[in-house]
Structure formats: structure tokens, C-alpha cells
Amino acid sequence: MNMYRIFRAIEEIDPEVYERINTRREAMKEFAQVGKKLSLAALPLALGAMLNKAYAQSNTSASVVDILNYALTLEYLEATFYSMGATQGSALIPNANDLTAIQKISADETAHVNFLKAVIPQLGGTPVNKPNFDFTANGTFADVFSNYQTFLAVAQAFEDTGVRAYKGQAANIMSNSTVLQAALNIHSVEARHASKIRLMRRLNGFSNSVKPWITGNDTGGIGSSVQPVYAGEDNTVQAGVQITGIGGLSISASAASEAFDEPLDMQSVLAIASLFIKS
Structure with missing residues (x-):
């Protein structure tokens, strides 16, 4: 040879x-x-x-089916989490309006799961099985289903991850316009969920500084345990343009980061999700 x-x-x-x-x-x-x-x-x-x-490191190609199964894993995570939270009722969620919102989000996530499980076979694939989850993240969030503050903090991390995850795969499913449109439809709903959860955290007094959007790489008061969810969100350059000085305006780095949401690659998302997956 x-x-x-x-x-x-x-x-x-x-x-x-x-x-x-x-x-x-x-x-x-x-x-x-x-x-x-x-x-x-x-x-x-x-x-x-x-x-x-x-x-x-450079090979980021994945089949549309692979990407949809990746999305299905994340939707399993969210759907199971909200279903378990909603089942606790007033023992976890103290007011009726919040409970209604959590039930609505739970229904949305379940619909996403059912959609992905239906479309993957149509593309010749097999839907992945639902993993077993540990929503305490091996004890990091030990009181996630008994402390409403912890529950909403984990919910925020999941939703913010979901928004970035769908955005990160958009370019890889452009070959199938039907799937791309469906994924973008889910992405926008995930963004609405993220904003709602953040608002609920603020209204319940758990984090008075949290906003409905992400500022820099700030976790919104949750702490370093979820920092990977926000890695790179402090970016102030878009398509080679520095946003902080665009048009001669005095735009702060915080405002520049808030105006644009960043994608998250599959490897990073799966690393985050793996904290909550037992098998």
C-alpha cells in the first residue's frame, strides 16, 4: 500500500x-x-x-430524517416535562392562569411529538424511541416538581434551547421545503413559549430582571448550571456587520444581542439534553 x-x-x-x-x-x-x-x-x-x-469537526451534513429524529428527541423532552408538571396541578403551579398556560404548552409539545412521529415514516425513516428522563439533572434541580421557581427555571432553559436548536438546523433541511416550513412553524411556537415562560418567571417574582428575550449570555438568574444554553448569545456581529455602531447609532452590546437570536448546533444541544436523559 x-x-x-x-x-x-x-x-x-x-x-x-x-x-x-x-x-x-x-x-x-x-x-x-x-x-x-x-x-x-x-x-x-x-x-x-x-x-x-x-x-x-467540519462535516455537519445530516439527513432530513436524522434532523427530524433529533428534533423529536427534544420534543419528547419538553412534552414529558410539561405533562409531568401539569399533572401536579395546584400542588406545583399556584394559580389557575399559570396552570392553563402550562397545560397549553404541554398540548403544543405533544402535538409536535405526534407530528414528527407521523412525518418521519413518510420520509422513509423510523422515529426514535422516547428516552427515559431525569428532570432533576442528577440532583441539580432536585425539587423541579415541587418548587415552582425551579420548574419555571428548567422550563426556560428547555424553551430557549429549543428555539436555538430549530434555528441551528434550518439550513440543513432546506432541501425539503415542506419540512422546512413545518420546522419554522414549530420554531415560532417555541419562541412564544420561551417568552411566556420568561414572563411567568417575572410575574411570579422569581427573577425581576428577566426579560421576554435573551440579553447577552445572561441566564436570567438561573445560574451557571444552564450557561451552555446561552453560549454565544452575546454576539453583536451579524453577516459581518457590527450592530453596535450600525447607522451611526449608539446601540449597546446588550441591545445588539437582544435584537438577534443565535442558532445552536446539534452537538451543543445534545450535550445540554444529555443532562436530563438517563437512557
């Missing part, structure tokens, strides 16, 4: 391949070291592993 010929062929296809791995010399050195420890038959697998590592 002429490994140098293989690397030259890869170079012709992707001149930046060595920037992904390191340098050409380092790549060959790394492979040579691996080769000393492996049989000749295993060398192609070792090369494949090294190239997978090189391209893993």
Missing part, C-alpha cells in the same frame, strides 16, 4: 487536508507511528480513523 500516493490523491481533492490534521509532515509521522503498532491489514482502518478525525 503506497500511503504517500494516497495522501497525494487526497491533497488533490482537498488542498486544506493538512490544515485539518496538522501539517503534512506531522500527518505522515502520526500515521507512521500508528503503522508500527498495527498489522498491514489494519492500516486502511487506521487511515480511515485519522481522516474521520480530521473531517469530523
Whole structure:
């Protein structure tokens, strides 16, 4: 097997391949070291592993079915959470108006689950099974279904994640305009949920400073346990334009971040969701 010929062929296809791995010399050195420890038959697998590592960060392509199953996992999370909260009734949710709102959000999330479970088979896929959830996040939110403040804080984190998650996958489902439209319809509802939950937190006096929108990467008083949900939300540059000085106006960084919501990639969203998934 002429490994140098293989690397030259890869170079012709992707001149930046060595920037992904390191340098050409380092790549060959790394492979040579691996080769000393492996049989000749295993060398192609070792090369494949090294190239997978090189391209893993940049390969963001996923099938529409994969993305819908990803969305279904998140909708399972939210639907189960709100259903369990609504079931507690006045023991958790102290006033009738709030209970009605939570029941409405629960119904919306259940509708999203049912829609995704129906459309995935139409695209030739199989819906993922609902995971088992731990909404205490291994004890971080131990009183989530007995303390209304904690319940709303977790709800805010879920909704803000959901908004960013749908936005993060919009470009990857553009090949199917019907699915894209449906996803955008869900996205806008998730945004309304997020705003409503934030307002409920404020009206109940749990966080007087929280707004219906995200300011910078502020968690709205929840704390560092949910900071990954807000990573990158302090961005003030859109499409290469610095918003803080646009049009000669004096726009603060906080106002600039509030005017634009940022997407969140699949890896980051799943890392957040994994805190609440047992299996």
C-alpha cells in the first residue's frame, strides 16, 4: 500500500487536508507511528480513523430524517416535562392562569411529538424511541416538581434551547421545503413559549430582571448550571456587520444581542439534553 500516493490523491481533492490534521509532515509521522503498532491489514482502518478525525469537526451534513429524529428527541423532552408538571396541578403551579398556560404548552409539545412521529415514516425513516428522563439533572434541580421557581427555571432553559436548536438546523433541511416550513412553524411556537415562560418567571417574582428575550449570555438568574444554553448569545456581529455602531447609532452590546437570536448546533444541544436523559 503506497500511503504517500494516497495522501497525494487526497491533497488533490482537498488542498486544506493538512490544515485539518496538522501539517503534512506531522500527518505522515502520526500515521507512521500508528503503522508500527498495527498489522498491514489494519492500516486502511487506521487511515480511515485519522481522516474521520480530521473531517469530523467540519462535516455537519445530516439527513432530513436524522434532523427530524433529533428534533423529536427534544420534543419528547419538553412534552414529558410539561405533562409531568401539569399533572401536579395546584400542588406545583399556584394559580389557575399559570396552570392553563402550562397545560397549553404541554398540548403544543405533544402535538409536535405526534407530528414528527407521523412525518418521519413518510420520509422513509423510523422515529426514535422516547428516552427515559431525569428532570432533576442528577440532583441539580432536585425539587423541579415541587418548587415552582425551579420548574419555571428548567422550563426556560428547555424553551430557549429549543428555539436555538430549530434555528441551528434550518439550513440543513432546506432541501425539503415542506419540512422546512413545518420546522419554522414549530420554531415560532417555541419562541412564544420561551417568552411566556420568561414572563411567568417575572410575574411570579422569581427573577425581576428577566426579560421576554435573551440579553447577552445572561441566564436570567438561573445560574451557571444552564450557561451552555446561552453560549454565544452575546454576539453583536451579524453577516459581518457590527450592530453596535450600525447607522451611526449608539446601540449597546446588550441591545445588539437582544435584537438577534443565535442558532445552536446539534452537538451543543445534545450535550445540554444529555443532562436530563438517563437512557
